Amino acid sequence: MGFEEEYQAFMNTHSQARTGERLRRLQEGHKHAEILFLKQVWWPLFHHFRYLHPEYEVDDFKDGKRYLDFAYIRPAIRICLEIDGYGPHLKNISRWEFSNSLERQNQLVIDGWTVIRFSYDQVKDQPRRCQQIVQQVIGRWLGDELDQTSLSFHEKEVLRLAIQKGEAITPIEIEKYLKLSDKTVKKVVSQLVDKKMLIPASGVARVRSYRLGDHVKHPTL
Numbered sequence: 063m064g065f066e067e068e069y070q071a072f073m074n075t076h077s078q079a080r081t082g083e084r085l086r087r088l089q090e091g092h093k094h095a096e097i098l099f100l101k102q103v104w105w106p107l108f109h110h111f112r113y114l115h116p117e118y119e120v121d122d123f124k125d126g127k128r129y130l131d132f133a134y135i136r137p138a139i140r141i142c143l144e145i146d147g148y149g150p151h152l153k154n155i156s157r158w159e160f161s162n163s164l165e166r167q168n169q170l171v172i173d174g175w176t177v178i179r180f181s182y183d184q185v186k187d188q189p190r191r192c193q194q195i196v197q198q199v200i201g202r203w204l205g206d207e208l209d210q211t212s213l214s215f216h217e218k219e220v221l222r223l224a225i226q227k228g229e230a231i232t233p234i235e236i237e238k239y240l241k242l243s244d245k246t247v248k249k250v251v252s253q254l255v256d257k258k259m260l261i262p263a264s265g266v267a268r269v270r271s272y273r274l275g276d277h278v279k280h281p282t283l
Contacts, residue, residue: 065105072111087129088117095145095182096131102189107197128166134200141199142170144179194228201225216240216250221259230263230271
């Protein structure tokens with residue numbers, strides 16, 4: 063299915079599982095900025111919404127409740143994704159409200175969350191940069207899953223580099239990262255290309271850079 067169909071199914075699933083305040087917050091808090099993030103940033107990367115929760119409820123540090131724009135949750139992984147709009151209310155925010163906002167974010171970090179924040183303008187005008195940041199932060203965690211594969215040590219490290227960078231990598235970068243000879247890097251890269259875990263990203267007769275194969279880019283996502 064395409065974005066619209068998957069998005070409707072995603073929202074229906076979460077709406078049906080909620081009642082009361084949690085349902086109200088989903089209906090009223092999930093607006094244009096959040097939809098734009100899903101359409102321009104999340105969907106082009108993953109083509110699904112598994113492990114993603116909109117308007118996710120967490121305990122507030124003042125014994126109340128607060129809602130995250132999005133929470134990405136998997137075993138041992140909790141990532142908060144926030145899209146901050148810019149409007150007149152921000153100009154009028156009090157010192158107390160500003161301090162309170164910082165304390166809320168600090169508490170999330172203390173509770174084990176990784177917090178990623180984008181402005182609405184970034185999502186609208188720089189979606190590719192936002193994609194890279196999301197891929198890098200999630201890739202930092204998913205890179206650990208490579209340890210469960212039968213790849214060689216050097217193959218795993220090359221893939222980790224590509225996952226963490228979030229964009230194409232060059233043989234020279236691999237040489238510097240792994241401190242290997244040009245000959246060894248060519249061999250490792252060739253093996254990964256044969257396994258379709260790396261794909262040429264630029265160059266024809268002579269490949270200058272490589273990107274992750276699709277099944278590595280989003281392992282088990």
